Amino acid sequence: MLLRLTDEMKEALPIIEALRQSGHEAVFVGGAVRDAVLGLPIHDVDIATSALPEHTMALFPKCIPTGLQHGTVTVMQKGVPYEVTTYRVESQYEGHRKPKEVVFVQRLDEDLLRRDFTMNAMAIQMSGELYDPYQGERDLREKRLRCVGDAGARFQEDALRMVRAVRFLSAYELAPAMSVWRGLKKHGALLRHVAMERVQAELDKMLGSRSPGRACIWLASSGLLAFWKEPLPEKILNQVNEALRKARAGSESAMPDFSLLANVDERWAALLLAISCGGSEANDILSALRFSNKRSTFILQLIACQEKMESAGHLSDHDSIQLKRSWTEAVLRFGEQTARHWLTVAGSLPETRGSLPKSTAIYLESVLDEMPVKALKKLAAGGSDLQKHLGLPPGPWLSGMLNRLLLAVALGEAANEKDKLLALAKIWSEEDQSHEP
Ligand SMILES: Nc1ccn([C@@H]2O[C@H](COP(=O)(O)OP(=O)(O)OP(=O)(O)O)[C@@H](O)[C@H]2O)c(=O)n1
Numbered sequence: 001m002l003l004r005l006t007d008e009m010k011e012a013l014p015i016i017e018a019l020r021q022s023g024h025e026a027v028f029v030g031g032a033v034r035d036a037v038l039g040l041p042i043h044d045v046d047i048a049t050s051a052l053p054e055h056t057m058a059l060f061p062k063c064i065p066t067g068l069q070h071g072t073v074t075v076m077q078k079g080v081p082y083e084v085t086t087y088r089v090e091s092q093y094e095g096h097r098k099p100k101e102v103v104f105v106q107r108l109d110e111d112l113l114r115r116d117f118t119m120n121a122m123a124i125q126m127s128g129e130l131y132d133p134y135q136g137e138r139d140l141r142e143k144r145l146r147c148v149g150d151a152g153a154r155f156q157e158d159a160l161r162m163v164r165a166v167r168f169l170s171a172y173e174l175a176p177a178m179s180v181w182r183g184l185k186k187h188g189a190l191l192r193h194v195a196m197e198r199v200q201a202e203l204d205k206m207l208g209s210r211s212p213g214r215a216c217i218w219l220a221s222s223g224l225l226a227f228w229k230e231p232l233p234e235k236i237l238n239q240v241n242e243a244l245r246k247a248r249a250g251s252e253s254a255m256p257d258f259s260l261l262a263n264v265d266e267r268w269a270a271l272l273l274a275i276s277c278g279g280s281e282a283n284d285i286l287s288a289l290r291f292s293n294k295r296s297t298f299i300l301q302l303i304a305c306q307e308k309m310e311s312a313g314h315l316s317d318h319d320s321i322q323l324k325r326s327w328t329e330a331v332l333r334f335g336e337q338t339a340r341h342w343l344t345v346a347g348s349l350p351e352t353r354g355s356l357p358k359s360t361a362i363y364l365e366s367v368l369d370e371m372p373v374k375a376l377k378k379l380a381a382g383g384s385d386l387q388k389h390l391g392l393p394p395g396p397w398l399s400g401m402l403n404r405l406l407l408a409v410a411l412g413e414a415a416n417e418k419d420k421l422l423a424l425a426k427i428w429s430e431e432d433q434s435h436e437p
Pocket residue numbers: 029030031032043044046114115116117120121158160161164205
């Protein structure tokens with residue numbers, strides 16, 4: 001079968017030509033080949049070669065030995081990095097305590113044989129000819145996910161492949177070959193040996209793909225969630241499985257509308273909310289998955305913002321003063337950017353999980369646009385102005401007073417002028433003192 005090389009592959013042709021001129025084989029492999037066969041946009045172009053890493057390095061002045069023990073050299077071509085990996089096989093699985101050994105080989109079909117799925121075990125020559133010894137193209141045409149050779153052996157070699165299977169099933173709308181499904185059910189527990197960082201990266205790709213809702217449902221039916229290295233508390237695991245089981249039974253309407261969310265962390269927040277996780281359950285899941293502080297803070301803030309807005313009620317009642325007040329407090333607490341992200345997330349939620357009606361989102365957006373101040377640093381009076389004016393030493397009262405003034409200005413109940421704010425603070429502080437016992 002002859003394919004048209006994609007533009008990204010054409011850009012990488014000089015690397016293949018140079019390797020071939022020095023007497024080595026070199027071909028395109030991996031996900032780019034799979035996506036090119038499907039006519040989908042391709043991401044990273046990977047190259048496999050019969051050349052040993054030291055030969056590849058000697059050929060290209062601009063290269064980085066990114067994974068020499070695995071035979072991988074990153075070659076820079078017009079500022080773009082390409083992974084060039086020597087044909088290799090791995091020693092057979094002998095239990096997780098024994099590290100696998102990489103052995104370089106001379107033949108492409110041997111290299112393809114060690115790969116996970118038939119659709120990932122194809123190669124494209126520089127002529128555009130497809131090399132497909134394990135019928136990956138036929139499996140793709142027939143919408144089937146099949147392992148290269150024995151599924152159990154492939155999953156034992158690398159248990160993360162079971163999570164990859166779930167991603168591929170959903171992203172490419174495939175059905176698992178019987179052997180793949182049996183393999184998933186039989187070897188799920190091996191996932192306990194996989195570092196959570198790798199699981200997280202795979203789940204990120206899943207959630208970032210075209211059909212995260214379907215992926216979640218596959219994930220639940222595969223049973224893989226029970227076998228994380230960092231296990232989820234039983235209660236949360238049951239809750240997640242139950243929510244995903246409902247989503248499966250009630251079709252995708254129990255899932256967020258992920259197509260509205262471009263950002264993967266917005267998708268995480270929407271998913272966690274859709275499966276009824278509050279802040280503390282979400283925190284447990286994100287820390288088990290080793291999310292960075294920055295990412296989990298953002299996701300947890302989106303969840304906290306939803307909880308705050310839901311507790312205000314009236315999400316469909318624009319005239320509610322309480323709604324405007326809660327929204328203003330939320331913007332000041334979580335910051336303008338997070339509040340805007342929340343509007344998108346809340347609009348994507350299923351109706352059963354407090355979805356934000358479009359008309360309310362438009363109203364809240366206009367409130368936000370017109371808010372006179374959105375952060376403390378924009379307040380016309382600062383902490384030292386207040387201390388001086390009220391003649392009080394610094395203390396916890398100060399931040400309370402500043403936030404009270406900020407809210408009044410943000411709600412349009414006070415002007416953002418220093419003299420007026422100081423006068424207001426004086427009145428409030430006198431009132432507070434008169435109420436003290
Ligand atoms: N656990 C794994 C990971 C990768 N591969 C092989 O290495 C290739 C490249 O892997 P990677 O870049 O991680 O994934 P892709 O298949 O390219 O998919 P995507 O780009 O969507 O992540 C895969 O196509 C597959 O042939 C494998 O056999 N087993």
